[in-house]
Amino acid sequence: MSRTGRLNCIIPPHLLDKLLTNDDSEVRKAALHTLLTTTRLRGERTVRSSFIGAAAAGGGRRTVFDCRQSRSLASAELARSEEGAVSGNVSVNRAFDGLGTTRDFYTKVFQRDSLDDRGMRLDGYVHYDMDYNNAFWDGRRMVFGDGDGRMFTDFTAALDVIGHELTHAVTEFTAGLAYHDQPGALNESISDVFGSLVKQWSLNQTAETADWLIGADVFTPGIEADALRSLKAPGEAYDNSQFGKDPQPDHMSRYVNLPNTELGDSGGVHINSGIPNKAFYLTAKRIGGFAWEAAGLIWYESLKASSAETNFQEFADTTYQKADELYGAESAEQLAVLAAWQEVGIQISGVPAGVARARSLSAGRGNGAGREDGLAALTRQIGTLAAQLKELSADVTGLKAGK
Known part of the structure; x- marks a missing residue:
């Protein structure tokens, strides 16, 4: 069983709970079925293999299986392998490509050898169960439901969802963040951050042009919702009669205290993740350029330096320290x-609030202002040097004329 001992699902329980009151009986039925199936999976130790088996070196090789609407992973049919031909099944190919893109992102951007940094094989299972409104990482493999066709669609369609779920494995093999309260919300946030970066990297998007949404492709066309979550604007991903209002906070003053139970989302791990999500977005936006470069590297190195019970304050302090190590003090x-x-309500330890506020102003307010300010200063310096050179040239010309 994985160190977190959890089944990591992309659809949070509060969304499925909301659907239990939907006017459509088929929607209620699918939501209840998904909740019950997920609860059963969480209770089955046999679903999750030990890390020893999961970590067997395989060069990050991909294999996708077709469950054919069954809940039995053991009876799933091989649908596509690393050496095999392209499948005639769209879901199989999307899962295969998504696994590969996420693997390549970690390899090329962070020089990480698959999810465990030891060449872990990547197994995916598609067409899991009937009307299953979720996708999950079970400690060994990625499993995709097809959705009920009314609220949710095939989960293989969302690359950021695949990146999100596979990043749970990266977290397991690095910090091993416990799945409750702040460590659990940080766990979910890390998956949102790198799930978004996988998508941005694949599309060659900058921090400015990215949508910063998670799960924009999991809803059916008739659902009025931007996505499951927004890193740019936590609390604004959706607001409709089917799901209610996005409950994510974007500031510590709005932190939601929930019980560490299944009904309480393990202390609100899918809800309070909005706070560190917003912090990453703001960091990436201020730095500018490609978010997976500086901001992503800072977060990745901070994840590796964290431990199971790391909370928001400790992680924030670590990112500040890593930014110093990687780019220099007051860079x-x-x-x-x-x-x-600071903008999400967390002061870096050891940096007085007044000093932090003064320093933060020099980092700018959005639109990559941090680097733009530096560029502007360099431009001014070049302009000054050019003017001085012009004056010097004029002086030399005058001296020559006076001889």
């Missing part, structure tokens, strides 16, 4: 980190 990158955490 644009470190000031962006400082300002971002």
Whole structure:
């Protein structure tokens, strides 16, 4: 069983709970079925293999299986392998490509050898169960439901969802963040952050042009919702009669205290993740450029330096320290980190609030201002040097004329 001992699902329980009151009996039926199936999976130790088996080196090789609407993973048919031909099944190919894109992202951006950094094989299972409104990582493999066709669609369609779920494995093999309260919300946030970065990397998007949404492709066309979550604007991903209002906070003053139970979302791990999500977005936006470069590297190195019970404050302090180690004290990158955490209500330890506020102003307010301010200063310096050179040239010309 994985160190977190949890089944990591992309659809939070509060969304499925809301659907239990839907006017459509088929929607209620699918939601209840998904909740019951997920609860059963969480209770079955046989579903999750030990890390020893999961971590067997395989060069990050991909294999996708077709469950054919069954809940039995053991009886799923091989649908596509690393050496095999392209499948005639769209879901199989999307899962295969998504596994590969996420693997390649970690390899090329962070030089990580698959999810465990030891070449772990990547297994995916599609067409899991009937009307199953979820996708999950079970400690060994990625499993995709097809959705009920009314609220949710095939989960293989969302690359950021695949990146999100596979990042749970990266977290398991690094910090091993416990799945409750703040460590659990940080666990979910890390998956949102890198799930978004996988999508941005695949589309070659900058922090400015990215949508910063998670799960924009999991809803059916008739559902009025932007996505499951928004890193840019937590609390604004959706607001409709089917799901209610997005409950994610974007500031510590709005932190939601929930019980560490299944009904309480393990202390609100899918809800309070909005706070560190916003901090990452603000950091990336202030730095500018491609978010997986500086901001992503700071977060990745901070994840590796964290432990099971790391909370928001400790992680914020670590990102500030890593920004210093990677880019220097009071660099644009470190000031962006400082300002971002301050904006979501977390002061970096050891940096007085007044000092933090003054320093953060130099990091700018959005639109990559941190680097733009540095560029502007360099431009001014070049302009000054050019003017001085012009004056010097004029002086030399005058001297020559006076001879």
